[in-house]
Amino acid sequence: MDGRDLLAERFEEHRPHLKAVAYRMLGSLSEAEDAVQESWLKLSRADSEAVRNLGGWLTTVVGRICLDLLRSRQQRGEQSLDVPATYVPDPQVSALPGRSGTADPEEAALLTDSVGLALLVVLDTLGPAERLAFVLHDMFAVPFEDIAPIVERAPAATRQLASRARRRVRDAAPVPDPDRARQREVVEAFLAAARGGEFDALLELLDPDVVLRADGGEVAGLSRLVRGAQEVVAGARSFATVALSTHLVLVNGRVGQMAVVNGKPFSVGEFTVRDGRIVEINILADHDRLAALLDADTLAAVTGEATD
Template sequence: MNEAEFLAARFEEQRPRLRAVALRVLGSASEADDAVQEAWLRLSRTDTAEVDNLAGWLTTVVARVSLNMLRSRGNRREDPWDGNPTVHTAAAPDGADPEQQAELADSVGLALLVVLDTLNPAERLAFVLHDMFAMPFEEIAPIVERSPAATRQLASRARRRVQGASTAGEPDAARHRRVVEAFLAAARGGDFDALLSLLAPDAVLRSDPEAQRLGATGALGADAMARSFAGRAVGAHLALIDGAPGMAWAPGGRPRVVFDFTITDGKITAIDILADPELLGRLDVRLLDD
């Protein structure tokens, strides 16, 4: 067996798991096969001597490919799968094999499939990789371009939606938006005590390198974070960041800096200030009326 045959054999060992990951992320048998095939093409062009964990490397590649396909699908606004308006698995093409559609419903579960399709791409990927395939948040975080804490929050939001859990019947997004609204108002008004009441004691403020270049800093603890924001954020607006409530600085309507909130049990546990243009270009940032 030569090296190419050995590599192909190792890939085939991983194919069932890779396809299962892609199938649950994408909700489409045909697109799952495309994602797995793309992983094989990338593997065939890679020096495997630099790959320590082939299974983990392939899972990461399939996850990245699937996430890009989900985001592209949202931009194209494709029609629902099989013409069923209650099942928004838009990836299945016209004339898709009925056996593949049956396989999808059987392997994922139709009810779960419907709920998964209500999640934004990052939430869906984080939930599938962690809750269905036990992938650590530290490994998922680079794929969705979040911190491990923010990635945990993505999966938590998705999990509560899947389980149908909410506090007093109110969706998490609505409650989280109220927290962000209150934080923005307190920051603009310089209300230190109000800021403090919204922050968890061990809350953390992080800034990416581009945000630091623009003058943003980090902070640890509610007191330090409240002092960082008091009397500021005048130019920030409420925004949805990949579907989650947050803030953005968007002169001329173009997001230049986003504030990605992690909220747990009604308290802000982390804020990530992101300004890297390449990253912002991949985020779905929608400004909201204050």
């Protein structure tokens, strides 16, 4: 094995971690993969023998790449405060444990310490530097002294960036119940009530201040932001038909649903459950994005139907 092959092997050991960092920074699985690949190109051109802490070096490089991408988005009006209120980041979907199919190592790493769509939605409202400081420090324990050069600020100022982001996240992102069995119980009850048109039962399962966010992409009328249990239930009639074709899945490590119509993904929904009630629902119904995110193997693992 020559030096380049050995370097590539060492890089692959860090790939799952790097993709997890990039996904939290960007909320896009394809862009996260591109950022990780760019970090490999930078490593392959660098003097790797001078890199004493490869994991730390790569994390810093990926962070810088993601920061540049976020700033580019902001300049195009696609990021931070300009992001549509109905935008839902890319979901990470896999079959529930016990179903056919197993997660690949990268997917498993993302799910081990998963971040929910509700949190990613809040992260999208942060400025690029705030997001970088919060993600690297609070989620991956990178010291502020290492983050400061990336955002071109002093360590004390970088600490303030993370502190502001932390307050925003604490105020806006609901903390879910970590008990997956309890999550499943509530989600199953919600789907059963939706299928049966049992609107009183739906009200009992929803927090009074529940938020429902649906992202339908470019299709007019599909995207909406609904607040309050009564308002969510009022729109549940349109969900009843789709609920008949739903399957329970893991969405970013939480129990959620995927609707499959005519063999194609129709929607993916994440439910944030707290104290036995649903406090937030994020639904991606952008069929173009779903087609790109969900391959035939994932659909087969979720539905239990063999691929051709």
